[in-house]
Amino acid sequence: MAATLEAASAKPKAIKLTPDGSSLWERLFFAVGPYLFLILLWEGLRRLLHADASTMPSLWSAVEAIGRVAANGILPDYIFHSLERITVAGSISVVIGVSVGITIGLNATAAALFLPVIRYFNSLAGIAWLPLFLIWFGFNDKTIILSISYNLFFPVVFNTIIGIRTVPKVFRQGVLTLGGSWRDVVFGVMLPGALPNVISGIRLGVAYGWRALIASEMLLGLGGIGYMIFKAQANDLTDRILAGMLLIGILWSLMDYLILQPLEEATIRRWGLVRR
Amino acid sequence: MPAMLKSLIRHRTFLSLVTLVVLWGGFTAFQQVIAPSRLDPALRQAMTKEETIGRIAVDLSFTPEDFHINYLQQYGVVAGVSGKTIFLVQVPRNEVRQLSELYWIKSIRLADQ
Amino acid sequence: MPYKISVRGLVHQYYNRHTKETVLALKDISFDVNAGEFVTIVGPSGCGKSTLLSLIAGLRKPSAGEILVDGVAVSGPGVDRGMVFQEFAILPWRTVQQNIGHGLEIQKVSKEKRDSVIARYVEMVGLQGFENKYPYELSGGMKQRVAVARTLAANPKVVLMDEPLAALDAQTRVTLREEILRISLEAACTILFVTHSVDEAVFLGDRVVILSRHPGEVKEIVTIPSSREERRYPSIHENQRFEEIKHHVFQSIRQEVEMADETTMRVE
Numbered sequence: 266m267a268a269t270l271e272a273a274s275a276k277p278k279a280i281k282l283t284p285d286g287s288s289l290w291e292r293l294f295f296a297v298g299p300y301l302f303l304i305l306l307w308e309g310l311r312r313l314l315h316a317d318a319s320t321m322p323s324l325w326s327a328v329e330a331i332g333r334v335a336a337n338g339i340l341p342d343y344i345f346h347s348l349e350r351i352t353v354a355g356s357i358s359v360v361i362g363v364s365v366g367i368t369i370g371l372n373a374t375a376a377a378l379f380l381p382v383i384r385y386f387n388s389l390a391g392i393a394w395l396p397l398f399l400i401w402f403g404f405n406d407k408t409i410i411l412s413i414s415y416n417l418f419f420p421v422v423f424n425t426i427i428g429i430r431t432v433p434k435v436f437r438q439g440v441l442t443l444g445g446s447w448r449d450v451v452f453g454v455m456l457p458g459a460l461p462n463v464i465s466g467i468r469l470g471v472a473y474g475w476r477a478l479i480a481s482e483m484l485l486g487l488g489g490i491g492y493m494i495f496k497a498q499a500n501d502l503t504d505r506i507l508a509g510m511l512l513i514g515i516l517w518s519l520m521d522y523l524i525l526q527p528l529e530e531a532t533i534r535r536w537g538l539v540r541r
Numbered sequence: 542m543p544a545m546l547k548s549l550i551r552h553r554t555f556l557s558l559v560t561l562v563v564l565w566g567g568f569t570a571f572q573q574v575i576a577p578s579r580l581d582p583a584l585r586q587a588m589t590k591e592e593t594i595g596r597i598a599v600d601l602s603f604t605p606e607d608f609h610i611n612y613l614q615q616y617g618v619v620a621g622v623s624g625k626t627i628f629l630v631q632v633p634r635n636e637v638r639q640l641s642e643l644y645w646i647k648s649i650r651l652a653d654q
Numbered sequence: 655m656p657y658k659i660s661v662r663g664l665v666h667q668y669y670n671r672h673t674k675e676t677v678l679a680l681k682d683i684s685f686d687v688n689a690g691e692f693v694t695i696v697g698p699s700g701c702g703k704s705t706l707l708s709l710i711a712g713l714r715k716p717s718a719g720e721i722l723v724d725g726v727a728v729s730g731p732g733v734d735r736g737m738v739f740q741e742f743a744i745l746p747w748r749t750v751q752q753n754i755g756h757g758l759e760i761q762k763v764s765k766e767k768r769d770s771v772i773a774r775y776v777e778m779v780g781l782q783g784f785e786n787k788y789p790y791e792l793s794g795g796m797k798q799r800v801a802v803a804r805t806l807a808a809n810p811k812v813v814l815m816d817e818p819l820a821a822l823d824a825q826t827r828v829t830l831r832e833e834i835l836r837i838s839l840e841a842a843c844t845i846l847f848v849t850h851s852v853d854e855a856v857f858l859g860d861r862v863v864i865l866s867r868h869p870g871e872v873k874e875i876v877t878i879p880s881s882r883e884e885r886r887y888p889s890i891h892e893n894q895r896f897e898e899i900k901h902h903v904f905q906s907i908r909q910e911v912e913m914a915d916e917t918t919m920r921v922e
């Protein structure tokens with residue numbers, strides 16, 4: 266009896282599947298472990314292939330390159346441009362995308378009319394529009410912002426529609442039997458009920474938009490982190506290319522960690538982990 | 542409500558933004574304070590008398606790239622680049638002052654016509 | 655005197671758009687309910703009890719027949735008919751007190767008035783200390799109590815309850831039964847109450863409507879002789895008449911369930 270009890274109490278430890286961050290060392294390991302592995306892999310490959318600095322620069326030289334572009338004024342200016350563009354494009358697409366998504370989610374006629382068209386345009390990658398945008402707007406910030414907005418729009422729309430459509434019917438019925446009008450249902454049930462999906466859509470959309478930003482900055486020559494790595498290639502600054510790539514990832518992680526994740530956490534915490 | 546406000550203030554987003562604003566604000570304020578030291582005495586003298594400076598030399602501590610040349614183009618006509626120096630002509634004096642607040646500029650002096 | 659609720663020849667058929675199948679849920683239901691009456695509805699699982707309530711609530715349109723409330727045909731949901739759903743249907747993004755006050759909020763009742771009503775119902779369903787919790791932080795039974803309080807707080811004339819006490823422990827259930835009985839006398843509302851528990855149906859109801867197995871029909875309506883004011887736990891169990899009626903209702907339902915089992919067996 267005592268033995269089985271002991272076995273039972275020991276069991277949870279054995280089947281622990283996710284790190285719960287019980288100790289500081291454990292948390293540190295899971296936070297930096299994967300990156301440490303990648304760093305070792307890169308440095309190992311460099312040595313193995315006897316690569317020279319102009320093809321495979323060391324990570325340290327990339328860090329030094331970041332220091333140089335920071336010191337000579339390029340970095341703050343380009344980061345500012347990139348962040349400004351994603352913010353403007355994000356605001357535009359979130360407003361339009363959420364409105365369109367709500368309309369389609371609530372209205373079967375709107376869905377029948379617009380959903381096929383939206384699906385069609387979703388298949389055209391945003392970058393495929395760039396030549397046309399260039400003809401319409403020229404080598405201009407508008408072109409970049411439009412191409413980011415385009416990519417950001419679709420995940421927002423589709424997730425909003427899913428959010429609206431998966432709100433349990435009984436929530437609506439409940440409010441109706443409390444004497445609620447359609448307005449109470451839309452604003453009191455459908456919109457808050459869809460919010461967790463809308464936020465996930467925004468998070469995904471901004472990730473897509475960020476990629477579009479880098480791509481279109483590379484092609485337009487109007488500054489920004491994307492342009493920095495493109496230009497560095499022309500100037501044979503391989504360490505700067507690597508630096509730019511590191512920064513693209515770091516900036517994204519920061520945006521995600523500081524803005525998008527907290528939004529998602531706030532809704533999920535409030536809505537509860539289980540959504541019926 | 543106060544509890545919510547408290548958790549907002551302690552939130553990582555709020556803390557990071559405040560840190561960023563404070564650091565950047567402090568940095569630019571510092572640059573404004575040391576800006577006059579980037580201008581050489583002759584240029585400072587000229588700026589008290591003339592509305593527009595005919596020709597200035599902007600010294601950098603690194604070899605200028607397209608970015609820097611394009612950037613300075615906004616302030617005046619770039620008349621040439623030599624080593625780590627960019628020459629600008631016809632720069633209004635308050636724009637010279639603005640230039641002197643840029644942290645990546647080492648010094649600005651009056652250049653020969 | 656006109657009836658509070660009249661159900662006349664009600665038929666309801668579900669239609670599945672994808673499989674093109676129809677399910678007959680209710681087959682010719684008729685009964686009347688007087689104002690202020692407490693009617694309980696019992697019947698085997700799947701016989702159409704929830705369907706019946708949602709038709710009266712106006713959430714569905716009947717395939718045939720009609721429902722009159724105060725002599726007027728029901729055409730949609732309204733404040734006059736509140737409903738406690740089998741699935742609770744409280745909103746996960748509202749706290750306990752926000753859920754309970756939702757009906758009053760919709761009716762644009764002032765905040766002070768709302769708060770005092772909320773406080774009264776929170777106490778009544780025993781959720782003091784949980785006012786600011788979200789539904790995911792509550793147990794099933796607590797959620798159910800929030801759902802009951804939410805509906806009652808809106809003060810409807812007719813209260814439709816679909817197994818509102820199913821997920822509670824025996825002790826809370828007994829307390830809430832007495833509580834509901836008291837409210838029904840106080841608020842002078844008309845109550846239709848679906849339950850699986852024969853004890854509950856007989857304890858609460860002025861009349862017990864027994865539905866047949868699927869598709870639902872009214873099998874029998876049993877009138878409970880004692881008045882609601884007199885009923886208390888546990889003394890009710892000493893009442894011989896009460897126990898006899900319970901036994902009768904129990905046998906009646908059991909017959910239906912057994913027959914239902916036979917038919918399904920034959921189908922299989």
Ligand SMILES: Nc1ncnc2c1ncn2[C@@H]1O[C@H](COP(=O)(O)OP(=O)(O)OP(=O)(O)O)[C@@H](O)[C@H]1O
Nearest residue numbers: 668669677679698699700701702703704705706868
């Ligand atoms: N939305 C629906 N679509 C199709 N058929 C349905 C639907 N809802 C219920 N039914 C069917 O109608 C019949 C009655 O269902 P209902 O939910 O009213 O039963 P019930 O008496 O409330 O059962 P329980 O006691 O288990 O809650 C069942 O056979 C069920 O399969």
Ligand SMILES: [Mg+2]
Nearest residue numbers: 703704740816
């Ligand atoms: Mg049911």
